[in-house]
Amino acid sequence: MTRKALWLLIALLVAGGAAAAVMASKQNPIAYREVDPSVVPVEPQLAEIPGGTFQMGDPQGLPHEKPVHEVQLTPYAIGKYEVTSEEYARFVKATGRPDPPDPWYWEGQGSFRKYPNYPVVEISWSDAAAYCKWLSDKTGKNYHLPTEAQWEFAARGGLKDAAFPWGNDPTPGMARMMTPEKDGPVAVGQFPPNGYGLYDMGGNVNEMVADWFDEHYYAKSPRENPTGPSGLGAYLSLVEPEGTRSRKKGRCHVVRGGSYRATFDWSEKNADGRHETPARCGSREYLYQAPYTHFDLGFRVARD
Numbered sequence: 001m002t003r004k005a006l007w008l009l010i011a012l013l014v015a016g017g018a019a020a021a022v023m024a025s026k027q028n029p030i031a032y033r034e035v036d037p038s039v040v041p042v043e044p045q046l047a048e049i050p051g052g053t054f055q056m057g058d059p060q061g062l063p064h065e066k067p068v069h070e071v072q073l074t075p076y077a078i079g080k081y082e083v084t085s086e087e088y089a090r091f092v093k094a095t096g097r098p099d100p101p102d103p104w105y106w107e108g109q110g111s112f113r114k115y116p117n118y119p120v121v122e123i124s125w126s127d128a129a130a131y132c133k134w135l136s137d138k139t140g141k142n143y144h145l146p147t148e149a150q151w152e153f154a155a156r157g158g159l160k161d162a163a164f165p166w167g168n169d170p171t172p173g174m175a176r177m178m179t180p181e182k183d184g185p186v187a188v189g190q191f192p193p194n195g196y197g198l199y200d201m202g203g204n205v206n207e208m209v210a211d212w213f214d215e216h217y218y219a220k221s222p223r224e225n226p227t228g229p230s231g232l233g234a235y236l237s238l239v240e241p242e243g244t245r246s247r248k249k250g251r252c253h254v255v256r257g258g259s260y261r262a263t264f265d266w267s268e269k270n271a272d273g274r275h276e277t278p279a280r281c282g283s284r285e286y287l288y289q290a291p292y293t294h295f296d297l298g299f300r301v302a303r304d
Helices: 003-025 085-095 125-139 148-155
Strands: 046-049 052-056 069-073 076-079 206-212 253-256 284-287
Touching (some): 052 148, 069 148, 125 206, 148 253, 206 284
Antiparallel strands (some): 052 069, 206 253
16 A cells, blocks of 8 residues: 555545544434332323324415425334423432433422422433333333324324414414523413323423424435434534534434424514423424533423
């Protein structure tokens, strides 16, 4: 091997190692360490979703919610409720991790223990995914975060092309939404369920799902059981943050449903005069990479 070829090989190896390091830095490891194997989880109440074909996306939404495209899903099950602090507390005990901190609106109250039937918040995507893995390992069932497609199909509750979990009209009183930031969420299941018996698919807390975020994914999404972009294409798009509300592509997962601050559409301002993720079935947003947490960010589980 000539010296020139040797240097070229070294350069390629260095470049490959650097690329691998960048990709590794953008991963969300799904892992936990169990310190108390005797802890038994609270198995979630699930609704069986029949699967089928639907039009995914929002024709009235933002560019990253288009194009509307046909998706076909096989049957699955999804949690009737957002995961509560009581359910997550079993995982905390089993793994010896600290309680999630108080959100600012309940500062100093010990809210994680005080409000067991409220959706757990102030946890990261990695925390939520690790909870699902622990639940799977303890029960022998395949629990996971729902895919974005599973979430949206379930949110519509069997209503064809419904804009909201309850139908097409922006009806007040159907969800915990348009509420000032200082008021916080409420206990799960306080508002009417949708047609599949699912509660709080709109409003209360934003819900993390399994998929990576890619604003152009809908134009290339597979028709059957899409699971979101692989991440590799996103890794190659941008390494550095962009814009004032910066994010790193390939490091963001999708958020669905809107929170207690949600509006009926993106053009509307909420009770605090802000634009927030709407409670529309087709609305989507991204969250920052772990260890990012937020006071209105939670999740629900799915099972195959």
